[in-house]
Each structure stands twice: as structure tokens, then as C-alpha cells.
Amino acid sequence: MFQRWKDSITPTDIVMWMIGGSMLLMIVWGSVATLVEGKYTGRHWVDFVIFGLAQGSIYALIATGYTMVYGVLRMINFAHGEVFMSGPFTAYYAAAAMYRTDFLDNHPFMALMVIFLVAMSVSTTIAFFLEKVAYRPLRGAPRLIPLITAIGASFFLQYLFRGLYGSGVQAYPVIKVLEGQWMIFGIRILKFQVVVILAAILLMVGLYSFIMLTRVGKAIRAVSEDKEASALMGINVDGMISTTFVIGGMAAGAAGVLYALMFKQVHFFMGFIPGIKAFTAAVLGGIGNIPGAMLGGIFLGLIESVGPSLFLDGLGIPAPYQLKDAIAFTMLVLVLIFRPTGIMGERLAVKKA
Amino acid sequence: MRRLLTILLVFGIIIGLTAMPAVAADKGVVKIRKGEPVHIAYWFVISGANTSLGMDTVRGCEIAIDDFGGKLKGHPVKLSGQDEMCNPEGGQAASSKIASDPSILAAIGSNCSSAATPGAPILWGAGIPTVSPSNTSPTLTAADRGEEFNGYLRTAHNDTIQGAVGAQFAFNKLKIKRAATVHDGSVYAEQLANVFAKTFKELGGTITAQEAVNAGDTDMRPVLTSISTGKPELLYLPIFIAEGGFITRQSKEVAGMEKVKLMGADGIFSPDFYKAAGEAAVGMYHTSPDFTAFGSGYKKFLTAHKDRYGMAPEAPFHAHSYDATMLILNAIDKVAVQHDDGSLTVDRMKLRDQLYATKDFKGLTGTLNCNENGDCADPRIAVYETNIDNVKKGLMPTTPFWKPY
Amino acid sequence: MTHARSIWNNGVKTGIIGGVAVLIISLVGMVVSFNRRDIIFEFIAMGHTLLLMTGILIGYTAAKKTTATTTMVKCFNAVVASLVTFSFLALLVIIGNAVNLRAILVNASPMLYKALTLGHHDSAAGIFIILGIGLLCGICAAVLYSVPTAVRRITITALCSVVIAGVLQDLLRPVLLAWGPMSVISDFLFAGNGLTAAGALTVILVIAGIMTVWNFKGDDVKENYQHFSGGTQRGIKIGAFVLLxxxxxxxxxxxxxxxxxxxxxxxxxxxxxLGLNIVVGYAGLLDLGYVAFFAIGSYVTAILTSPELGFFALNFWQALPFAVLVGICFGVLLGIPVLKMRGDYLAIATLGFGEIIRILVLSDALRPWLGGAQGINKIGKPSLMGYEFSQPQEIYYFILAGCLLVVFISMRLKDSRLGRAWMAMREDEDVAQAMGINLVATKLLAFASGAGFSALSGAIFSAKIGSVYPHSFSVFISINIICLIIVGGMGSIPGVIVGAAALVGLPELLREFADYRMFVYGAALVAMMLLRPEGLWPDVRHKMELHKDESVAEEPQVSTAT
Structure with a gap:
């Protein structure tokens, strides 16, 4: 056993482990230095974790859409960030109208339902037509070609919405029920964050059980395993792929509204960075794997929130939060060095990736 | 084959060497025939993340041309535009495009200082002066900026003035001893944050943290938590609307930051910021030009804006852009020589000199006087305080809370 | 399906697609904004031209798609499609007059309605004008469809030439004006903000004339060329090359x-x-962080030559080798951690590297050494024998020389042992390894040579601009380069050049329309990939792969789960 393990070690592995090891060492060193310095109290750390969880939940929701599409088509849907943007950007006008007529304050839950409905239907429509127009004709083409269409579609959608709704920043109205904070077990937590985290968990559980338990979910899994074989088994492959896009679009629309409620601002460019982050989260968790995407999202959110303070503050580096994306990507590379197919991705390891 | 390539290479270098660059001390004269338009160009950022900044300034130009009457000595005024993309290569390409059109008399731009650095010399190389409504980097109008910047002016004020006013206000008026700064990695914000920190320390205060976020970040709570550990009394955030809105809103939600006073610069002195920040902006301070000099002109501008575009201005520099355009149109009006056949001639060098000679020009942003380095802005920066009425109505405060002079 | 419905079917369906297209064109503001420019001065504006072209294209497509045998039915469908398309615009005007759409759709302004109805937006006449134009488009499309192919081709080319001349007038005029006597031509062709009527007519006649002559004589010329001896053919080729x-x-x-x-x-x-072509096109490693090496090349040059930081004061030529060398080192360094990653894992890890480098050069932490947000200015310009390259006209030669060098290296690499190893690796890593290719060395060499080219480009870039800012090195540069490789044709050297001209040159030429540059760019990328997935100038091998299904349709298919 040991012998076989020893044989499979190449000098490359050793160099890689050294790189990984030295990065880890830096991280541990920085963390210890920060903790020894004692600038942050326990309460601060709890806050960091909660902030990270809330941000991570949103990443996780978008990442789910990425990962599902990847599962069935083995392509990076670069335009997913724009699907995410289209919903809340459109729903803003519904929200603003309801705010003006005081409907929002009098019936907040009805109003929220309307906002979600509008956003999810727009995102879903965009996702559906995106697949039909831009991806379906390219089924079977080399993998880089749909990537380029996806990039093109991403630009097109961004600037389409800019042209339609204008280039300015629009601000979502405040929903009074969701303002303020709760004390849970002595921990101060914003109502929003509770709602976002709960909604994310709910949606994820729903999605996961849909994929694992229903017939359609089973069919989607079959398509992602092998398109030809599932076609032979009588599964409507095109239909299943469309369904996947529709579900991914719904998740993105919902995530978009949560995002808009949490951060209040919507504009045509808002999808790009969350899109890249969600893609990172999906890869981090093992792309194609739904629980992996959730885990990746949460992990990324946590790293962005906790990382700069924990790793860099103790080393005396100025403006650590400017480097938060650098830390996030370094952690990604670190994870991929030790697990080249992400935290939970194993299935795809060799053949399909 | 290989030999052929070598020969070609050598040939190429020789031609390149012999090609003489057109050097002319005299910048030439532009002739506008009867019926042809007086052509000016803008170079603003009209794509990407900073689009709203650019579009806002474009609208300022268009309204200025309307207000001027759309005609100059019987010739229609034509405005064309280039995208400077808020980066140096965009600035270079945009300015080359403008410089290659011999009919263009003057330019308005750029939005971003990083685009102006390579762009302004190219324009002046072609004899085109440019007036920027929103570049605030001190180097552009520094005394040692070099001859190639001789055609560069701006109606935006220099960062060094604004940052220092902010620090004086915090230390002298608010009696604050501990402050923190945050910037977003843009040339503008980083400069302002540094000037503020430097002045504040010179006055005897303590800077507890100089943090930075990235453009496009949304979750500012972690960085605010980190800032809160230094127990500052004031946070200076000279950044732009989106990130500024996030920080302002979220600072009320972070333990230890609720009572910290916030101060922004003119980058977030706009109704759009109130939309983005909501009621969290109440009690916030801004440094911005002294609006008491604005008078009724600005109100008229806002009405014209609403009529023409169906909305209020969405970024802070539209008034500066209006002034820049007016400055140029007036200068052209002064130096253009009318001929009997209905044509106009404009001497480029005279136009430049006329722009630099601007004195006591009543603009929207105050009384403009151009100095020998091209700084035209009214250097009177005041501090404003936002109250609940401002936020609810989406109107900026009009009377200064404090003036340094 | 009833017969009656199938007659209408194609026209209506295509018309609806066209309707959505013209709605989008109108509502993103293209019509109003393009109308500020005329194609033919005081006759037809650009925005209107765009709508007309869309209408005709839709009608033509409908006619082409209709399977019916009679030309009558096809032409009928063309008219139906165009009418349906324009009825969407009529609907927009009707709704827009009733409700204030502008509260949501910023471009649904009275100006748009005015433009669409040719000034009659507040009366019913406007609606009929729109529908009338639709009918006109349909008839044009039908006529175009029914005339012989040669006539159609000549007409379309001639008309398109007028449109192109009108669109590019801002480029053509300064060029013509700069050449004393040519200004007469410029004055004849252009007036105000468009072509003159006489100018437009001349363009049509000249192009149509050339096309007609080529149509009749072209085949003879080609045939004659075929009959030349091998030597003469080669001579002509070399002549063409020298001319180029x-x-x-x-x-x-x-x-x-x-x-x-x-x-x-x-x-x-x-x-x-060309650099990325080695990494992606030859070796098949999807690198989304290629901008990292571009940034490294620029920054190394900047640090070594700029007096602003005051560490070194080399001149450009002394700094250049260091820039390339550091680039190569980073190529290897960043290559090692990603050796085991494949496909999308590799893509995101490299994208991460690109972002890490950008964030690091931007950061306050490294500001004393790298300039931070304020960038580095006063970078040394290259000079040769006391002559400084500073104008684009001079830098051009410098870049041309660089391009020739890199094209040469690329060509040699492609057919070398290493090049074949890269391609083997691209096709199947496991098989390549089994054939005795050292994957580690091969991959690292690909990363290193790609990085070297990129750093060279970065060094030239920083010298050209004279200053570097972190904001220049965003992920969009990497994306743009990937796109140009694929659009040009993956793995093909001429493809890269054509791709760069199409994706970088064209948008630069059409700077006027900067508002819509990205919009059109995005749409063009999608359309391009759908219509011509192999790229504009594909590599022979890649083209074979893409059209494998057609050529070997007879043979039993192996499952191609990629």
C-alpha cells in the first residue's frame, strides 16, 4: 500500500505541495499573529462569520444554477450573472410602483410575493430563451464555442438592459418588516440576514430534493450522466436541458431579489461580479455537484468576510479588505492543489472535466 | 522566406526612421465653411461600470449647447463623442480619434484622470484644447506637468483642495481627533483619502485606519467591522455612488459604527446617492463646491434635464460638464472670425489662449478663473450636512454648513 | 396542419422574431441615436437605414425559409414577415402614445416615436406610415428574392457599400482631406453629416460596375490563373506577398x-x-487569466524605466529582456499549481491568477513599489539611434516587427516536435502521456512561451501609453483575447490576425457608436458562433474536426461526449 502510494508521487507533486504548504504556513502565521494581537474580540469574529454566511448564501444560490447547467451541458454558462441581474432589475419597477402606492408598507408579504414572482419569471424567461437561441444550436460543438456564445450573450444582455432601463443605479425601497435586528442566543443578527440565510437553505433543500426525488429530477440526472443513453431510454433530452435552465433561472431570479433586498441597489452591471464569484464557488465545491455548489458558496462568503482580518491584519498589511478577492482566489487555488476537482467533485474527475 | 522577412524588417525600420513627425509650433487655423457645423467633441466613459458618470456629463454638454442656442455665429454646434473607458488605453484611442478629425475645435473630457494622462498630450499635439469636467488628480495641473499638457484645463477642482477642506472641517469644526478613511482603488478616491489623512495628521489628529474596498464590492460589513475596532469618530469615504451607498447603509448595521460620523466628497454629492444610501445618509457631511454661487442657474438646469431626459441627473459632474462646454463655446465665440462668405476661421492657438484667459466666468459651479496651469474651478469648497428632508425629497442641501474661508 | 395556416406560418413566425429585433433596436435607443447621422445627407438617416435593413432581411429570410414551391407564396411570405415586423413598431407607438412608457424604458421617448413615424407621431397617419414602410420592405425583399442571383448579389453589395461609406464617413474624410488633391473627392462624396446624393449614386454605380465586370470576367481570370505554370503561380503569390x-x-x-x-x-x-493561441489553440489549456502576464510585462517595464519610483533608470531596450524574462518565470511559476487541473478548473484558477495580479498591483500594501491606484507614469519610450518612437505612426513599425517575429516563432513552433506534443496533449492528455510525452514539461513550456509573448506585448503597451494603471488589466482583456482566437479560428495564425482585426479593430473604428459597441459586440459574438463555429479563418485540422459528422456520416459514430 505504502509502496504504491510512494510510486505515484512525482517531483511535481512535491513542488506543488511545497507551494501549497508555504501558502498554508503564511495563513497560519498570519492568523496566529492576528489572534495574538487581540484587536478583534469574540463578538467581532461572530459578526464576521454571520456576514460571511449571508453573503455566501447568495453566492451559493447563483452557483447552483451554474452547477446545474454545467451538469447537463458541461459548459460554463457565463451569462448566468445576467440572468441573475435581469430579474431584480425588472422587479425594481414593480417594487417602486408598490412603494409609491403604499401597498408595500400595508401588505409587505403580498408585495414581496409579487416582487419574487416578477423577478423569477423574467429571469426564467431570459434563461429559457438564452438556451434556445444561443446554446441549443451548438450542442456537440467543441467546448470553447459555447463558452464564446455565453460571453457574447452576457455582454448582449448587460447592454440590452442598460439600453432598456438606463445606466443609473436604482435603489430598492426599504421593506419595514425586514429592517432591524434580532437577538438569537445572545448574538446580534440582522433580520435580513436571517431571512436571506433561511431562504437560501429553503431553496437549496427544495432544489436538492427536486433533483433527487422527482421523476424530472431523475431525468435531469440521467441526462447529465449520459445524453445518448438517456435519449435511448426515452428521455426528452432537449426538454430536460430546457428544464434545467428554467430551474437555474428561477434560482437566479430568487437570489437576485434576495440580493437586491439585502443591498438595495440594482443596475445593469450588478450581475457580473456575483456571476464570477458564483462560478468560483461552483468550481470550489466541485462543478456539477449541487451540494458542492452550496458548500463552495458558503466557503467563499466566509473567506471573503473572515479572511482579510484573520490572515492579513496580524502581518501589518495595510488595507487588507482590498485584497479580499486575492485571498479568495488564493484559497481556491490552494483547495484545487490538494483536490484538483474541488471539495466535493470526484465523479467527473478524469473523463468529463 | 526567412531572408525576405529580414529584408522587410530592415526596410520597415528605415521607413519608420525617415518618417518625419509633423511638428508645428503654430497649431494652425480651422476654417468652417458656410452651413458647416462648429464641431466639438467629448471623451467620456460611456461603457462599463462607470457609465453613469460619463452619461451624466454627456447630458451636461448637450444641455449647455441647447442653452447656448445650438448655434454659434450662425453655424450649428455639432457634438460628437468618444468612449475613454476610464483607462489609459481607452483615453489614448479616444483622443487619437478626436485628434485625427481636423474639424474638431475643442474637446470636453476626460472623466477619469487615468485616461487624461496619455490622452491630453495627444489632443494638444493636434492643437485641440480639452476641458475636463471631472478629472481631479493634482498631477494634471501641477506646475511641472510638462508642455504637452498646455492644452489641458479643467472645471473640476483639484483633489488637494477638497481633501484638505475635509480634514480641516473634521478637526477644527467637529473637534474630531480620531478618523478613518476608505477608498475604492480609483485614482480619485485614493488621492483624496491620502490628502485627507495627511492634512488630518498634520493638524494633530489620529488616523485609525486607511482601508480600501474594490469597485463592485457589495458587502461592506466585514470591512466596517474591521474599521470599528480602531474606534474612529469619523469615517471619510471619498468614493462613488454604488460603494458609497453600501458603506453608508451598512455602517448603521455594524456594531460600533452606528455613531461614527460619515463624510463624503463630491463623488457622492448627488440625488442618486440619497437613493442608494436611503435614510442612513441623514447627518452625513459632504465636501462640494459652494452652491450659494449657483443661484437660479442650477435650478433651471435641473428643469431642462428633467424635460429632456425624463429624469434627474444621476452622477455628480453634470454641472462641471455644463460649465466646461459653456467655457469652450464662449471662447470659440470670442476668437472665431466671421468672413463675408459666411465662413468662420478659428485660430487654434488663440482659442487655447482665450480658454486660459478665462476670468470671472459665471458658471453653474461658481465663478471660474483659469490659472496658468489650467485649473479653472472655483476653489471655494464648502461642507454640507444632509438632513431628513434632503433624503426624502432627493434634493441636495443648498446652503453650506461650514466654509473654510 | 391546414394548408391555409402553413402558407402564413413562416411569414408570421419570422415576422415575430423580426418584430422583437426592431423593438429592441428602437428601445435601446439605437434608432434615435443613429438618426443623428445621415447615410445620405438630408435624405436618409442611419437609424432609419438600420430599421429598413432589418425589415428587408426579415422578409428575405421568410421567403427563403418557406418550403412552398411557387415564388408567389414565397414573396407573399416575405411581405407578411416585413409587415408583421413593422406592426410591432406601430404597436409600440400606439401604446407609447397612450401610456408613459418612459418611466421604465428610458428610451421610449417622444423623439423615438417621432423618428419611427417620420414626424407624424401624434396622428393616426403615423401608424399607416410605419405599416407602409413595412410593406415597402416586404416588396423590396420579395423583389430581391425573385431576381436572378447575380443581380441580387450586385444590388446588395452596391447598397451595402453606400451604407458602409456613410457609416465610416468620419474615418474616410480625414484621410481624404489629408491628401491635398483628394479633398475634391471628399467634397464630392460627402456633405454635412452624410454622403451627397451624387456621391451615393456614384458609389452604387462604381461598385455595381466592378461587380458586373467581375461577374462576367471573374471566372476567366480564375481559369487563367489555374492555367499558369507552378512557377508563375508562385511568382504571383510572392508578388502579392511583397505588395502586402x-x-x-x-x-x-x-x-x-x-x-x-x-x-x-x-x-x-x-x-x-498569438501567445494565447499557443496555450489554448495548440496545447488546449483554457487560460482565462492571460492578462496577468500582460500586466507583468507592463509593470516590469514601468518599474525599470520610470524615474517616478526611482528604483532603476534603464532605457526601454534594457528593460525589454527583463520584462519578457520575468513574464516567462511567472508563466512557469503560475503554471506549476495548475498542472493537475483540467478544463474548467483550470479556467477558473487562471482567472483567479489574473485577478490576483490586478489586485496586487492595485493594493495599498504594495503601493511603494508598484504605484497603487495612481499607477506609474513617465515610462521610457523606445528609441533607436537617438530617434524616439512616440507617435502611433512610429510605434506601429515597432509593433509590426514584434508581430512578424512572433508570427515567425509561432509558425516554427507549430510544426516542431514541441508543437506536435502540444497538439497531442490537446486531443487527449492520457493518450499523449502514454505516447511518451512529458506532460509536465510540455504544459509548462506552453505556459512559459505564452507568458513570454504576453509580457512582450505588455512591455510595448506600457511604452506606447507612457503610463500604467491597474485598471487596464481587467478580466475583460483576457476574455477579449479568448474571443478573438476562437472567432478567428482556433489554432490558426492568420485566424488570430483576422480575429484581432474583427474584434478589436472594428469596434475601434466604430467608436462613434460607443454606446452600443458592447451591445453589438455581444450580439455579433453569438451570431458568429452560431453561423460559423469554426471561425473566420480556421486551421485546417480544426475545420475537419468540426465538420467530421458530414464527411464521415457513413461510418459508425463513436460516442462524442466531450
Whole structure:
């Protein structure tokens, strides 16, 4: 056993482990230095974790859409960030109208339902037509070609919405029920964050059980395993792929509204960075794997929130939060060095990736 | 084959060497025939993340041309535009495009200082002066900026003035001893944050943290938590609307930051910021030009804006852009020589000199006087305080809370 | 399906797609904004031209798609499609007059309605005008469809030439004006903000004339060429090559400042594209962080030459080798951690590297050494024998030389042992390894050579601009380079050049329409990939792969789960 393990070690592995090891060492060193310095109290750390969880939940929701599409088509849907943007950007006008007529304050839950409905239907429509127009004709083409269409579609959608709704920043109205904070077990937590985290968990559980338990979910899994074989088994492959896009679009629309409620601002460019982050989260968790995407999202959110303070503050580096994306990507590379197919991705390891 | 390539290479270098660059001390004269338009160009950022900044300034130009009457000595005024993309290569390409059109008399731009650095010399190389409504980097109008910047002016004020006013206000008026700064990695914000920190320390205060976020970040709570550990009394955030809105809103939600006073610069002195920040902006301070000099002109501008575009201005520099355009149109009006056949001639060098000679020009942003380095802005920066009425109505405060002079 | 429905079916369906298209064109503001420019002065504006072209295209497509045998039915469908398309616009005007759409859709302004109805937006006449134009488009499409192919081709080319001349007037005029006597031509062709009527007619006649002559004589010329002996053919080829070289050499002197600037930008992207072509096209490693090496090349040059930081004061030529060397080192260094990653894992890890480098150069932490947000200014310009390259017309030669060098290296690499190893690895890593290819060395060499080219390009870039800012090195540069490689044709050297010209040069030429540049760019990328997935100038091997299904349709298919 040991012998076989020893044989499979190449000098490359050793160099890689050294790189990984030295990065880890830096991280541990920085963390210890920060903790020894004692600038942050326990309460601060709890806050960091909660902030990270809330941000991570949103990443996780978008990442789910990425990962599902990847599962069935083995392509990076670069335009997913724009699907995410289209919903809340459109729903803003519904929200603003309801705010003006005081409907929002009098019936907040009805109003929220309307906002979600509008956003999810727009995102879903965009996702559906995106697949039909831009991806379906390219089924079977080399993998880089749909990537380029996806990039093109991403630009097109961004600037389409800019042209339609204008280039300015629009601000979502405040929903009074969701303002303020709760004390849970002595921990101060914003109502929003509770709602976002709960909604994310709910949606994820729903999605996961849909994929694992229903017939359609089973069919989607079959398509992602092998398109030809599932076609032979009588599964409507095109239909299943469309369904996947529709579900991914719904998740993105919902995530978009949560995002808009949490951060209040919507504009045509808002999808790009969350899109890249969600893609990172999906890869981090093992792309194609739904629980992996959730885990990746949460992990990324946590790293962005906790990382700069924990790793860099103790080393005396100025403006650590400017480097938060650098830390996030370094952690990604670190994870991929030790697990080249992400935290939970194993299935795809060799053949399909 | 290989030999052929070598020969070609050598040939190429020789031609390149012999090609003489057109050097002319005299910048030439532009002739506008009867019926042809007086052509000016803008170079603003009209794509990407900073689009709203650019579009806002474009609208300022268009309204200025309307207000001027759309005609100059019987010739229609034509405005064309280039995208400077808020980066140096965009600035270079945009300015080359403008410089290659011999009919263009003057330019308005750029939005971003990083685009102006390579762009302004190219324009002046072609004899085109440019007036920027929103570049605030001190180097552009520094005394040692070099001859190639001789055609560069701006109606935006220099960062060094604004940052220092902010620090004086915090230390002298608010009696604050501990402050923190945050910037977003843009040339503008980083400069302002540094000037503020430097002045504040010179006055005897303590800077507890100089943090930075990235453009496009949304979750500012972690960085605010980190800032809160230094127990500052004031946070200076000279950044732009989106990130500024996030920080302002979220600072009320972070333990230890609720009572910290916030101060922004003119980058977030706009109704759009109130939309983005909501009621969290109440009690916030801004440094911005002294609006008491604005008078009724600005109100008229806002009405014209609403009529023409169906909305209020969405970024802070539209008034500066209006002034820049007016400055140029007036200068052209002064130096253009009318001929009997209905044509106009404009001497480029005279136009430049006329722009630099601007004195006591009543603009929207105050009384403009151009100095020998091209700084035209009214250097009177005041501090404003936002109250609940401002936020609810989406109107900026009009009377200064404090003036340094 | 009833017969009656199937007659309408195609026209209506295509018409609805067209309707959505013209709605989008109108509502993103293209019509109003393009209408500020005329194609033919005081006759037809650009925005209207765009709508007309869309209408005719839709009608033509409908006719072509209809399977019916009679031309009558096809033409009928063309008219139906165009009418349906324009009825969407009529609907927009009706709704827009009733409700204030502008509260949501910023471009649904009275100006738009005015433009669409040719000024009659507040009366019913406007609606009929729109529908009338639709009918006209339909008839044009039907006529175009029914005339013989040759006539159709000549008409379309001639009309398109007028549109192109009108669109590019801002580029053509300064070039013509710069050449004393040519200004007469310029005055004849252009007036105000468009072509003159006489100018437009001349363009149509000249193009149509050339096309007609070519139509009748073209085949003879081709045939004659076939009959030449091998030697003569080769002579003609070399002659063409020398001609091309001469054109390349004197180009910047003719076209003036702006076009030279565009040429230098395209040249830089050709350099970058050729480098990435090695990594992605030859070795099949999807690298989304290629901008990292571009940034490294720029920053190394800046640090070594700029007096602003005051560490070194080398001149450009002394700094250049260091820039390339550091680039190569980073290529290897960043290559090692990703050796085991494949496909999308590799893509995101490299994208991460690109972002890490950008964030690091931007950071306050490294500000004393790298300039932070304020960038580095006063970078040394290259000079040769006391002569400084500073104008784009001069930098052009420098970039041209760089491009030739890199094209040469690329060509040699492609057919070398290493090149074949890369391609083997691209096709199947496991098989390549089994054939005795050292994957580690091969991959690292691909990363290193790609990085070297990129750093070279970065060094030239920083010298050209004279200052570097972190904001220049965003992920969009990497994305743009990937796109130009694929659009050009993956793995093909001429493809990279064509791709760079199409994706970098064209948008630069059409700077006027900057508001819509990204919009059109996105749409064009999608359309391009759908219509011509193999790229504009594909590599022979890749083309075979893409059209494998057609050529070997007879043979049993192996499952191609990629």
C-alpha cells in the first residue's frame, strides 16, 4: 500500500505541495499573529462569520444554477450573472410602483410575493430563451464555442438592459418588516440576514430534493450522466436541458431579489461580479455537484468576510479588505492543489472535466 | 522566406526612421465653411461600470449647447463623442480619434484622470484644447506637468483642495481627533483619502485606519467591522455612488459604527446617492463646491434635464460638464472670425489662449478663473450636512454648513 | 396542419422574431441615436437605414425559409414577415402614445416615436406610415428574392457599400482631406453629416460596375490563373506577398493618426492572441487569466524605466529582456499549481491568477513599489539611434516587427516536435502521456512561451501609453483575447490576425457608436458562433474536426461526449 502510494508521487507533486504548504504556513502565521494581537474580540469574529454566511448564501444560490447547467451541458454558462441581474432589475419597477402606492408598507408579504414572482419569471424567461437561441444550436460543438456564445450573450444582455432601463443605479425601497435586528442566543443578527440565510437553505433543500426525488429530477440526472443513453431510454433530452435552465433561472431570479433586498441597489452591471464569484464557488465545491455548489458558496462568503482580518491584519498589511478577492482566489487555488476537482467533485474527475 | 522577412524588417525600420513627425509650433487655423457645423467633441466613459458618470456629463454638454442656442455665429454646434473607458488605453484611442478629425475645435473630457494622462498630450499635439469636467488628480495641473499638457484645463477642482477642506472641517469644526478613511482603488478616491489623512495628521489628529474596498464590492460589513475596532469618530469615504451607498447603509448595521460620523466628497454629492444610501445618509457631511454661487442657474438646469431626459441627473459632474462646454463655446465665440462668405476661421492657438484667459466666468459651479496651469474651478469648497428632508425629497442641501474661508 | 395556416406560418413566425429585433433596436435607443447621422445627407438617416435593413432581411429570410414551391407564396411570405415586423413598431407607438412608457424604458421617448413615424407621431397617419414602410420592405425583399442571383448579389453589395461609406464617413474624410488633391473627392462624396446624393449614386454605380465586370470576367481570370505554370503561380503569390508587405509598411503614413492608433492596438492584440493561441489553440489549456502576464510585462517595464519610483533608470531596450524574462518565470511559476487541473478548473484558477495580479498591483500594501491606484507614469519610450518612437505612426513599425517575429516563432513552433506534443496533449492528455510525452514539461513550456509573448506585448503597451494603471488589466482583456482566437479560428495564425482585426479593430473604428459597441459586440459574438463555429479563418485540422459528422456520416459514430 505504502509502496504504491510512494510510486505515484512525482517531483511535481512535491513542488506543488511545497507551494501549497508555504501558502498554508503564511495563513497560519498570519492568523496566529492576528489572534495574538487581540484587536478583534469574540463578538467581532461572530459578526464576521454571520456576514460571511449571508453573503455566501447568495453566492451559493447563483452557483447552483451554474452547477446545474454545467451538469447537463458541461459548459460554463457565463451569462448566468445576467440572468441573475435581469430579474431584480425588472422587479425594481414593480417594487417602486408598490412603494409609491403604499401597498408595500400595508401588505409587505403580498408585495414581496409579487416582487419574487416578477423577478423569477423574467429571469426564467431570459434563461429559457438564452438556451434556445444561443446554446441549443451548438450542442456537440467543441467546448470553447459555447463558452464564446455565453460571453457574447452576457455582454448582449448587460447592454440590452442598460439600453432598456438606463445606466443609473436604482435603489430598492426599504421593506419595514425586514429592517432591524434580532437577538438569537445572545448574538446580534440582522433580520435580513436571517431571512436571506433561511431562504437560501429553503431553496437549496427544495432544489436538492427536486433533483433527487422527482421523476424530472431523475431525468435531469440521467441526462447529465449520459445524453445518448438517456435519449435511448426515452428521455426528452432537449426538454430536460430546457428544464434545467428554467430551474437555474428561477434560482437566479430568487437570489437576485434576495440580493437586491439585502443591498438595495440594482443596475445593469450588478450581475457580473456575483456571476464570477458564483462560478468560483461552483468550481470550489466541485462543478456539477449541487451540494458542492452550496458548500463552495458558503466557503467563499466566509473567506471573503473572515479572511482579510484573520490572515492579513496580524502581518501589518495595510488595507487588507482590498485584497479580499486575492485571498479568495488564493484559497481556491490552494483547495484545487490538494483536490484538483474541488471539495466535493470526484465523479467527473478524469473523463468529463 | 526567412531572408525576405529580414529584408522587410530592415526596410520597415528605415521607413519608420525617415518618417518625419509633423511638428508645428503654430497649431494652425480651422476654417468652417458656410452651413458647416462648429464641431466639438467629448471623451467620456460611456461603457462599463462607470457609465453613469460619463452619461451624466454627456447630458451636461448637450444641455449647455441647447442653452447656448445650438448655434454659434450662425453655424450649428455639432457634438460628437468618444468612449475613454476610464483607462489609459481607452483615453489614448479616444483622443487619437478626436485628434485625427481636423474639424474638431475643442474637446470636453476626460472623466477619469487615468485616461487624461496619455490622452491630453495627444489632443494638444493636434492643437485641440480639452476641458475636463471631472478629472481631479493634482498631477494634471501641477506646475511641472510638462508642455504637452498646455492644452489641458479643467472645471473640476483639484483633489488637494477638497481633501484638505475635509480634514480641516473634521478637526477644527467637529473637534474630531480620531478618523478613518476608505477608498475604492480609483485614482480619485485614493488621492483624496491620502490628502485627507495627511492634512488630518498634520493638524494633530489620529488616523485609525486607511482601508480600501474594490469597485463592485457589495458587502461592506466585514470591512466596517474591521474599521470599528480602531474606534474612529469619523469615517471619510471619498468614493462613488454604488460603494458609497453600501458603506453608508451598512455602517448603521455594524456594531460600533452606528455613531461614527460619515463624510463624503463630491463623488457622492448627488440625488442618486440619497437613493442608494436611503435614510442612513441623514447627518452625513459632504465636501462640494459652494452652491450659494449657483443661484437660479442650477435650478433651471435641473428643469431642462428633467424635460429632456425624463429624469434627474444621476452622477455628480453634470454641472462641471455644463460649465466646461459653456467655457469652450464662449471662447470659440470670442476668437472665431466671421468672413463675408459666411465662413468662420478659428485660430487654434488663440482659442487655447482665450480658454486660459478665462476670468470671472459665471458658471453653474461658481465663478471660474483659469490659472496658468489650467485649473479653472472655483476653489471655494464648502461642507454640507444632509438632513431628513434632503433624503426624502432627493434634493441636495443648498446652503453650506461650514466654509473654510 | 391546414394548408391555409402553413402558407402564413413562416411569414408570421419570422415576422415575430423580426418584430422583437426592431423593438429592441428602437428601445435601446439605437434608432434615435443613429438618426443623428445621415447615410445620405438630408435624405436618409442611419437609424432609419438600420430599421429598413432589418425589415428587408426579415422578409428575405421568410421567403427563403418557406418550403412552398411557387415564388408567389414565397414573396407573399416575405411581405407578411416585413409587415408583421413593422406592426410591432406601430404597436409600440400606439401604446407609447397612450401610456408613459418612459418611466421604465428610458428610451421610449417622444423623439423615438417621432423618428419611427417620420414626424407624424401624434396622428393616426403615423401608424399607416410605419405599416407602409413595412410593406415597402416586404416588396423590396420579395423583389430581391425573385431576381436572378447575380443581380441580387450586385444590388446588395452596391447598397451595402453606400451604407458602409456613410457609416465610416468620419474615418474616410480625414484621410481624404489629408491628401491635398483628394479633398475634391471628399467634397464630392460627402456633405454635412452624410454622403451627397451624387456621391451615393456614384458609389452604387462604381461598385455595381466592378461587380458586373467581375461577374462576367471573374471566372476567366480564375481559369487563367489555374492555367499558369507552378512557377508563375508562385511568382504571383510572392508578388502579392511583397505588395502586402509594402502596403503594411506605408499604411500608417497614408491613413493618419487615428487609423495608425487602431493598427497599433490591433497589433498588440495580435501579439497577445498569438501567445494565447499557443496555450489554448495548440496545447488546449483554457487560460482565462492571460492578462496577468500582460500586466507583468507592463509593470516590469514601468518599474525599470520610470524615474517616478526611482528604483532603476534603464532605457526601454534594457528593460525589454527583463520584462519578457520575468513574464516567462511567472508563466512557469503560475503554471506549476495548475498542472493537475483540467478544463474548467483550470479556467477558473487562471482567472483567479489574473485577478490576483490586478489586485496586487492595485493594493495599498504594495503601493511603494508598484504605484497603487495612481499607477506609474513617465515610462521610457523606445528609441533607436537617438530617434524616439512616440507617435502611433512610429510605434506601429515597432509593433509590426514584434508581430512578424512572433508570427515567425509561432509558425516554427507549430510544426516542431514541441508543437506536435502540444497538439497531442490537446486531443487527449492520457493518450499523449502514454505516447511518451512529458506532460509536465510540455504544459509548462506552453505556459512559459505564452507568458513570454504576453509580457512582450505588455512591455510595448506600457511604452506606447507612457503610463500604467491597474485598471487596464481587467478580466475583460483576457476574455477579449479568448474571443478573438476562437472567432478567428482556433489554432490558426492568420485566424488570430483576422480575429484581432474583427474584434478589436472594428469596434475601434466604430467608436462613434460607443454606446452600443458592447451591445453589438455581444450580439455579433453569438451570431458568429452560431453561423460559423469554426471561425473566420480556421486551421485546417480544426475545420475537419468540426465538420467530421458530414464527411464521415457513413461510418459508425463513436460516442462524442466531450
Amino acid at each position: 508587405a509594402c502596403v503594411l509598411l506605408i499604411l500608417p503614413q497614408i491613413v493618419g493618426l487615428f487609423l495608425s492608433e487602431v493598427l497599433t492596438i490591433v497589433g498588440l492584440y495580435v501579439l497577445l492572441g
